[in-house]
Amino acid sequence: MKPGVKGDAEKPRWDLLPYDALAPVVRVLTFGARKYSDDNWQHVPNARRRYFAAAMRHLSAWITGEKVDPESGENHLAHAICCLLIIFWHDLHSPKKSRERKRYFKI
Numbered sequence: 001m002k003p004g005v006k007g008d009a010e011k012p013r014w015d016l017l018p019y020d021a022l023a024p025v026v027r028v029l030t031f032g033a034r035k036y037s038d039d040n041w042q043h044v045p046n047a048r049r050r051y052f053a054a055a056m057r058h059l060s061a062w063i064t065g066e067k068v069d070p071e072s073g074e075n076h077l078a079h080a081i082c083c084l085l086i087i088f089w090h091d092l093h094s095p096k097k098s099r100e101r102k103r104y105f106k107i
Contacts, residue, residue, distance in 0.1 A: 047086065054083045
C-alpha cells in the first residue's frame with residue numbers, strides 16, 4: 001500500500017498545546033462566565049488596565065506562595081493567563097487601544 005500524503009507541514013501545530021495546562025484556564029473562564037456572563041470581559045471599561053492589574057495580583061499571589069485563588073479554587077497562574085488572553089484579545093480587536101497602551105505603559 002502506498003503511504004498517504006497530507007500537505008500540512010507549514011500549518012499551525014495545534015497538537016503542541018499543553019492541554020492539561022489549558023484545562024484550568026478554561027475552568028477560570030467558565031467561572032467568570034457564571035459569575036458575570038458569557039464574554040462579559042469584552043465589554044469591561046478600561047479592560048487593558050484592569051486586566052493587567054488583575055494579572056499582576058494573581059502573579060503576585062502566586063510568586064509569594066499562594067498557589068490557588070481562594071474564590072475560584074483555581075491556580076493563580078490560570079487566572080493570570082486568562083487576564084493576558086483578554087488583554088491580547090483587546091489588542092487584536094482595538095487598534096486605537098494599542099496607541100493608548102503605549103501612553104499608559106510608556107512604551
